[in-house]
Amino acid sequence: MNVTLSIDGKKVTVPEGTTVLEAAQQAGIFVPTLCHYEGLPPQSECRLCIVEIKGGRGLPASCTLPAKEGMEVATCSERVLEARKFLLQLLLCAHPADCKTCEKHGRCELQKLLSDYGVRDYENPMRARKQLVDKSSKAIERDLVKCVLCGRCVRMCRDVQTVGVYSFACRGLDSAVTTAFDKPIAETPCVSCGQCTIVCPTGALSEKESIDDVWTALQSGKHVVCQVAPSVRVSIGEMFGLPPGTIVTGQLVAALHRLGFAKVFDTDFGADLTIMEEGKELLEKLKEGKPLLSTSCCPAWINFVERFYPELIPQLSTTKSPQQMFGAIAKTYYAQKAGVKPEDMAVISIMPCTAKKMEAARPEMNASGAGRDVDFVLTTREAARMMMQAGIHLPSMQPEGFDEPLGEASGAGVIFGTTGGVTEAALRTASEVYAGKKLDKIEFKQVRGFDTLREATVEINGRKVKVAAVHTLGAARRILDEMKEGKAPYDFVEVMACRGGCVGGGGQPIPSREKRIEAIKARQRAIYAVDASLPVRKSHENPAIKKLYKEFLGEPGSEKSKKLLHTKLSPSKGYGV
Amino acid sequence: MTALVFRIGVGTCGLSAGAAEVRRALEETLAAEGAAKSGSTVKGVGCLGLCFAEPLVEVGGVLYGRVKPEDARLIAKAALEGEAVAAKALAKRDKCVLKGAEKVPPLSSQPFWALQFRDAFENCGVVDPKSIDDCIAAGGYEGLRKALKLKPAEVVAQVKAVGLRGRGGAGFPTAIKWELCAKAPAGEKFAICNADEGDPGAFMNRANLEGDPHKVLEGLIIAGYACGAGKGFVYVRAEKPLAAQSVKTAVEQAQAKGFLGKNILGSGFDFDVEVRLGAGAFVCGEETALIASIEGKRGMPRARPPYPAEHGLWGKPTNINNVETLAHVPNIFRRGAEWFAARGTAKSKGTKVFCMTGKISNTGAFEVPIGITLRDMVFKIGGGIPDGRKFKAAQSGGPSGGCLPESCLDLQMDYESLSEAGAIMGSGGLVILDDSTCMVDVARYFLTFTQSESCGLCTPCREGTVRMLDVINRIADGKGKASDVEELQRMGRIIRDTSLCGLGQTAPNPVLSTIRYFRAEYGEHVKGKKCPAGVCRMGAKK
Amino acid sequence: MPEKPKLASKAAAISRKHAAERGALIPVLQELQEEEGYLKPESLAEVSEQLKIPLSSIYGVATFYAQFRLEQPGKNIIQICSGTACHVKGSKKVLEEFEKELGIKAGETTQDKKFTLLSVRCFGACALGPIIKVNDDIYSSVAAGQAKGIIAKYGDKK
Numbered sequence A: 001m002n003v004t005l006s007i008d009g010k011k012v013t014v015p016e017g018t019t020v021l022e023a024a025q026q027a028g029i030f031v032p033t034l035c036h037y038e039g040l041p042p043q044s045e046c047r048l049c050i051v052e053i054k055g056g057r058g059l060p061a062s063c064t065l066p067a068k069e070g071m072e073v074a075t076c077s078e079r080v081l082e083a084r085k086f087l088l089q090l091l092l093c094a095h096p097a098d099c100k101t102c103e104k105h106g107r108c109e110l111q112k113l114l115s116d117y118g119v120r121d122y123e124n125p126m127r128a129r130k131q132l133v134d135k136s137s138k139a140i141e142r143d144l145v146k147c148v149l150c151g152r153c154v155r156m157c158r159d160v161q162t163v164g165v166y167s168f169a170c171r172g173l174d175s176a177v178t179t180a181f182d183k184p185i186a187e188t189p190c191v192s193c194g195q196c197t198i199v200c201p202t203g204a205l206s207e208k209e210s211i212d213d214v215w216t217a218l219q220s221g222k223h224v225v226c227q228v229a230p231s232v233r234v235s236i237g238e239m240f241g242l243p244p245g246t247i248v249t250g251q252l253v254a255a256l257h258r259l260g261f262a263k264v265f266d267t268d269f270g271a272d273l274t275i276m277e278e279g280k281e282l283l284e285k286l287k288e289g290k291p292l293l294s295t296s297c298c299p300a301w302i303n304f305v306e307r308f309y310p311e312l313i314p315q316l317s318t319t320k321s322p323q324q325m326f327g328a329i330a331k332t333y334y335a336q337k338a339g340v341k342p343e344d345m346a347v348i349s350i351m352p353c354t355a356k357k358m359e360a361a362r363p364e365m366n367a368s369g370a371g372r373d374v375d376f377v378l379t380t381r382e383a384a385r386m387m388m389q390a391g392i393h394l395p396s397m398q399p400e401g402f403d404e405p406l407g408e409a410s411g412a413g414v415i416f417g418t419t420g421g422v423t424e425a426a427l428r429t430a431s432e433v434y435a436g437k438k439l440d441k442i443e444f445k446q447v448r449g450f451d452t453l454r455e456a457t458v459e460i461n462g463r464k465v466k467v468a469a470v471h472t473l474g475a476a477r478r479i480l481d482e483m484k485e486g487k488a489p490y491d492f493v494e495v496m497a498c499r500g501g502c503v504g505g506g507g508q509p510i511p512s513r514e515k516r517i518e519a520i521k522a523r524q525r526a527i528y529a530v531d532a533s534l535p536v537r538k539s540h541e542n543p544a545i546k547k548l549y550k551e552f553l554g555e556p557g558s559e560k561s562k563k564l565l566h567t568k569l570s571p572s573k574g575y576g577v
Numbered sequence B: 001m002t003a004l005v006f007r008i009g010v011g012t013c014g015l016s017a018g019a020a021e022v023r024r025a026l027e028e029t030l031a032a033e034g035a036a037k038s039g040s041t042v043k044g045v046g047c048l049g050l051c052f053a054e055p056l057v058e059v060g061g062v063l064y065g066r067v068k069p070e071d072a073r074l075i076a077k078a079a080l081e082g083e084a085v086a087a088k089a090l091a092k093r094d095k096c097v098l099k100g101a102e103k104v105p106p107l108s109s110q111p112f113w114a115l116q117f118r119d120a121f122e123n124c125g126v127v128d129p130k131s132i133d134d135c136i137a138a139g140g141y142e143g144l145r146k147a148l149k150l151k152p153a154e155v156v157a158q159v160k161a162v163g164l165r166g167r168g169g170a171g172f173p174t175a176i177k178w179e180l181c182a183k184a185p186a187g188e189k190f191a192i193c194n195a196d197e198g199d200p201g202a203f204m205n206r207a208n209l210e211g212d213p214h215k216v217l218e219g220l221i222i223a224g225y226a227c228g229a230g231k232g233f234v235y236v237r238a239e240k241p242l243a244a245q246s247v248k249t250a251v252e253q254a255q256a257k258g259f260l261g262k263n264i265l266g267s268g269f270d271f272d273v274e275v276r277l278g279a280g281a282f283v284c285g286e287e288t289a290l291i292a293s294i295e296g297k298r299g300m301p302r303a304r305p306p307y308p309a310e311h312g313l314w315g316k317p318t319n320i321n322n323v324e325t326l327a328h329v330p331n332i333f334r335r336g337a338e339w340f341a342a343r344g345t346a347k348s349k350g351t352k353v354f355c356m357t358g359k360i361s362n363t364g365a366f367e368v369p370i371g372i373t374l375r376d377m378v379f380k381i382g383g384g385i386p387d388g389r390k391f392k393a394a395q396s397g398g399p400s401g402g403c404l405p406e407s408c409l410d411l412q413m414d415y416e417s418l419s420e421a422g423a424i425m426g427s428g429g430l431v432i433l434d435d436s437t438c439m440v441d442v443a444r445y446f447l448t449f450t451q452s453e454s455c456g457l458c459t460p461c462r463e464g465t466v467r468m469l470d471v472i473n474r475i476a477d478g479k480g481k482a483s484d485v486e487e488l489q490r491m492g493r494i495i496r497d498t499s500l501c502g503l504g505q506t507a508p509n510p511v512l513s514t515i516r517y518f519r520a521e522y523g524e525h526v527k528g529k530k531c532p533a534g535v536c537r538m539g540a541k542k
Numbered sequence C: 001m002p003e004k005p006k007l008a009s010k011a012a013a014i015s016r017k018h019a020a021e022r023g024a025l026i027p028v029l030q031e032l033q034e035e036e037g038y039l040k041p042e043s044l045a046e047v048s049e050q051l052k053i054p055l056s057s058i059y060g061v062a063t064f065y066a067q068f069r070l071e072q073p074g075k076n077i078i079q080i081c082s083g084t085a086c087h088v089k090g091s092k093k094v095l096e097e098f099e100k101e102l103g104i105k106a107g108e109t110t111q112d113k114k115f116t117l118l119s120v121r122c123f124g125a126c127a128l129g130p131i132i133k134v135n136d137d138i139y140s141s142v143a144a145g146q147a148k149g150i151i152a153k154y155g156d157k158k
Helices: A020-026 A078-093 A109-116 A152-160 A195-199 A211-218 A230-234 A236-240 A249-259 A267-288 A299-308 A310-315 A322-338 A355-360 A380-389 A411-417 A421-435 A473-484 A513-533 A543-553 A559-565 B012-016 B019-032 B069-080 B132-137 B142-148 B152-162 B174-183 B204-211 B213-227 B241-257 B287-294 B323-334 B337-341 B374-381 B415-420 B439-453 B459-476 B484-498 B502-506 B509-517 B519-526 C005-018 C025-036 C041-051 C055-064 C084-088 C091-102 C144-155
Strands: A002-007 A010-015 A072-074 A140-143 A167-169 A176-178 A205-207 A223-228 A263-266 A345-351 A376-379 A453-460 A463-471 A492-496 B005-009 B041-045 B057-059 B062-064 B089-092 B190-195 B231-236 B272-277 B318-322 B351-358 B364-369 B391-396 B402-405 B429-434 C076-081 C115-120 C132-134 C137-139
Touching: A002 A020, A010 A020, A078 A109, A078 B459, A078 B484, A152 A167, A152 A195, A152 A473, A167 C055, A195 A205, A211 A345, A211 A376, A211 A380, A223 A249, A223 A267, A223 A322, A230 A236, A230 A249, A230 A267, A230 A380, A230 A411, A230 A513, A236 A380, A249 A263, A249 A380, A263 A267, A267 A322, A267 A411, A267 A421, A267 A543, A267 A559, A299 A310, A299 A355, A299 A473, A310 A473, A322 A345, A322 A355, A322 A543, A322 A559, A345 A355, A345 A380, A355 A376, A376 A380, A411 A421, A411 A513, A421 A453, A421 A463, A421 A492, A463 A473, A473 A492, A543 A559, B005 B012, B005 B019, B012 B019, B012 B204, B012 B241, B012 C137, B019 B041, B019 B069, B057 B069, B062 B069, B132 B213, B132 B241, B142 B213, B142 B323, B152 B174, B152 B213, B152 B323, B152 B337, B174 B213, B174 B318, B190 B204, B190 B213, B190 B287, B190 B323, B204 B213, B204 B241, B204 B323, B204 B351, B213 B231, B213 B241, B213 B272, B213 B318, B213 B323, B231 B241, B231 B287, B241 B272, B272 C025, B287 B318, B318 B323, B323 B337, B323 B351, B351 B374, B351 C084, B364 B374, B374 B391, B391 B439, B402 B509, B429 C084, B439 B459, B439 B502, B439 B509, B439 B519, B439 C084, B459 B484, B459 B502, B459 B519, B484 B502, B484 B509, B484 B519, B509 B519, C005 C025, C005 C041, C025 C041, C025 C055, C041 C055, C076 C091, C076 C144, C084 C091, C091 C115, C091 C144, C132 C144
Parallel strands: A002 A072, A223 A263, A223 A345, A345 A376, A463 A492, B005 B041, B190 B231, B190 B318, B231 B272, B351 B429, C076 C115
Antiparallel strands: A002 A010, A140 A205, A167 A176, A453 A463, B005 B057, B057 B062, B062 B089, B351 B364, B391 B402, B391 B429, C076 C132, C132 C137
16 A cells, blocks of 8 residues: 655655655655664664654654655754754764764765764764774774764674674663673674674774785785685775776776786686585585585675584585685695795785685685785775775776686676575586586576575486575574574575675675665676676686696595685684683 | 451551551550450551651551551550540541540541542552452452453443543553554554653552552453453562562462453453563653563663554554553442543543652642642642742652742643643652752753663763753853853753653753743853852852 | 683573563573672673573663662662652752762772662652662661761671
8 A cells, every 4th residue: 555745845655664764765855864774674763864744743753754644744844954953963072073083084974964964063072982992803893982873783783694793782871882791892703794884884883904914015025916806896986986886897907906916816716616616515415415505705604603503514615715715726826837935925805895804814724834825805995995095096997807827717706796696606517517418598597686585496417406595694594593493405505694795795885875775786786797798607617717627636626625725614602712 | 345457558658667667566566465366457558648657557547647666556555445545646537436536637627638539549558458358358350350241342432431541641541542452453462561650759659559559450451451462561660679579469369369360250361460670770661661671672762653552562562551540440440430530620530649749748649639739739738838938849740841830839730731831740740849949950950860861872862961961050050151041942942852752852841841930040040140049059169 | 701600500590490481681680680699791691692692782781771780789788869859858968978978979889898889769758758778678768967877787797
């Protein structure tokens, strides 16, 4: 049933149950918000989205007000504007005054609101929030004094990711959003997915920066190479004002060359490698009759299993992530070919992910024996900032190609960037290589999309294989609980911790308010477009991969493969004990 | 020697005044005199309605006040011999069996008693709250019996016909609340009794639960029946442990007698009750915060709509009523609609318990027909202002309410009139202030309270009330600016309009109302830099 | 790491007892505090484990409600009511007198851990204010001058 209401004089018709905020958005009116975030349950606590209803009392918050037939809404009447400005003054009084030294300067939602509303000053002295700086985690940093108590991180971490690192604590003016007993993040069950840094409107939560470390490496005289994740090429353009989903692969490679990287390689190569190894694993597991929990490429997901479902570790794929496989191969195979000693090399990866920083630092990720296989990780956001520091305007660059021998990748490698991509890539190889016959169609559309759970049943070697792809850890938890009860008969499960998969990762550009989910979907579409445009679309047909096995690894699952490309996982305690 | 019942008030008030020792003295005396042979007993009861004279002992129709243990021995001995101790007596009931009480003033002729009408409190101070049999003998659960013979919709209709309004503060028509919940899709539903009573100065719920928990429980069961609920909760403030214990015992006794559980009184209606303790948060008196608390979460309110009747506890339709509201329900069925509607005004039927405290001679919980004037409350029931001081104002509705100055003395105490005057009925807490009180200090006191109880979720309440407090503190310290009063009004208006819940929405009320009626006093603080009542330490170091 | 496994298991036992109830967290915390005097981090970690509620949420609940203590209180807990009626009758002076006699401010515990002083609202005995409570004993119409005597009454208790 639909209802028709009028917002600022404009008639809008929406389904019953729609909020006034959503209805206004439909009419092109973006009522200011701070605590509201698309996809998170609304809390209506910042009170900035207040509106005036004709015949109503007070100024209700539009984010939770259901639209009713015949309602007359004013989103910026004199009363509303006065109140909104007062509320912003209150928020200003509880916030540090100096934006210049804040990493969110220029991209802060509070700053924009204060600027839009012309809030310059408020005479009363500032009441500081709780002061706490936490740099304990390898992926995420906290600076509580910048917190505006919007609670988005709480809702994201507790309700969507079901990890629950943050909560509101204390009461009234002493309220804070913090961890249990204010423990450093490194001592909590945090899985480093970084979704909290995506939703935080201010500089209270951000990724741990590695920009300075990378500059140092580039200027050190070492042979510095980088690998670029699939998601980066369809999203880094947003940092330069391009629409979400703009494919800028060529310009990105050129920009990285200009920054000083000796070679710019493609993580998708590592992804193809992962499929080769994991495909073999899948078949072994099918023989055993046990499900394979895939996507070792998602470190947050791996952390999640190690923390909350250690008993399921035997079901996890033992393959490393594409990033780490790449690092191991770069400092062995490539180093040999290039005649460089691995100690004289640095491998930098550019990732849509914050957890990758933590993954690169795991002590076991040292297969080359020359220190970390991946030295530093830059998020998409950091990579763009480095380019800006160097005066490089990415959109203006002349496209260049990835370097050999680790720059060639199939379409299957590219689709790792989206939820459902790993499944599809695995199916393309598993069904063909191990079933022994060529596939007529290689697109498995059933596992594409934005639903939290997508299923498909595929025939491999005469056997029906049931696969599932999920995104967000909350959905993962549901599936794991079902599996524990014996209710989910999947043979293969792909989990990506972030919404939409890596394209929605914790290190990605933060979409503007009007396009939060739409941006992720646009990037997903771009990923599939890149896949469709490539000549080689299956991992096992990638000539560079074939060469690597022929010259160096032997075959999937060989001793060398096991040493370089596989890893061991173990349970970890949540609260640091 | 006829069997005598010695009633002694052992509610929180009585105990705090030393009633435990007085009770021991009575029991020892009775034992020494061999009174058990005649069946004389000591009965611990709840609020007798003369809180200002606790400890209270009543025997044979004679009421004794401010009883000390020595007095108790005297009184007991005399009563067992059929005599009153007139010198220690406060008043006598119409039916008095003791001799020598001729000169003792009859209770019914005392203005403070004559104007009262005990309905919710009818059994408080009469029955032993720990004995369900005593309560049943006094008419307990008769209302439930009658209500269960009707259909739920008829129960709602009866309550609608008498016009019962919520006694917790807002005065919302109870029957409509029940109807909304009953109309929600069938399935799991809940009925909650809100006994959080956080208003400082309000203790009518506490007294009700200590004195006659079965009446409230009976009301809750009837409410559950009308709404289609299968489970009830009584949410009691942790700071009132005696009341909580009283309800717990009552629930156990009701379960044993079949008034709770499956197929109550053979009606086919299943209902059971769980007692939950609050944990020290005033905001949990707000419906959605209370619900969050029962769910085991921080007591942070939620946006309404959706209202609890549609989407409440664990997402299910939930009806929440105040203790006093529920206490009125049994009599509507036991004594009938006309009886209830015989008191009160056209729009606000029935009686209300007001707790009068502060600078007043007779402090206590007084149940009066709605519509009584403030003047009668203060001077007839309250006995006027002690120590030769003058009436300055009555704060009505606690920290969410407003003040009523001398010019409002002839105001009828009903929901609409109070609201128009800038105050609220609220829970019924009335704090009387005399001319030694500074109204700026009063506003500051209330704002400090709401500020410290703010849950901290929404911007206006968390940050806005402290801004108002800064300004008031500045005024009280003699540093007020000329624009401060207007600024307080402006901020108050915005906070009232934009806060998420009732706590924030009503937090500015005491400030706005004291400014409305005592503007001149604010003026003296700001311009004259002095406090006429001599309370504020202007310019003094803290 | 729990120092005394016996204590942690109390938390586990209480949690298990209530595990089947909905919304059992607050009754569990109330019972736990009754048992142990206050809420210890390792006990809360145990509750988190048993009830499957994130520890951060439990911490959030424990710090929200005034009743819960995360630090060991003194042997005797003195609560001075500062509700409206008591305030009007002069409870502020009573509080100040107790603060002076004990040498601490409201919310603090004495060095010798004998007394914790709290300012609270409201016991509901407003007709007879100022009201104070020491442990389970309630006193009415308290005058500032009585502070010393009341403290002495409890000072020697073990």
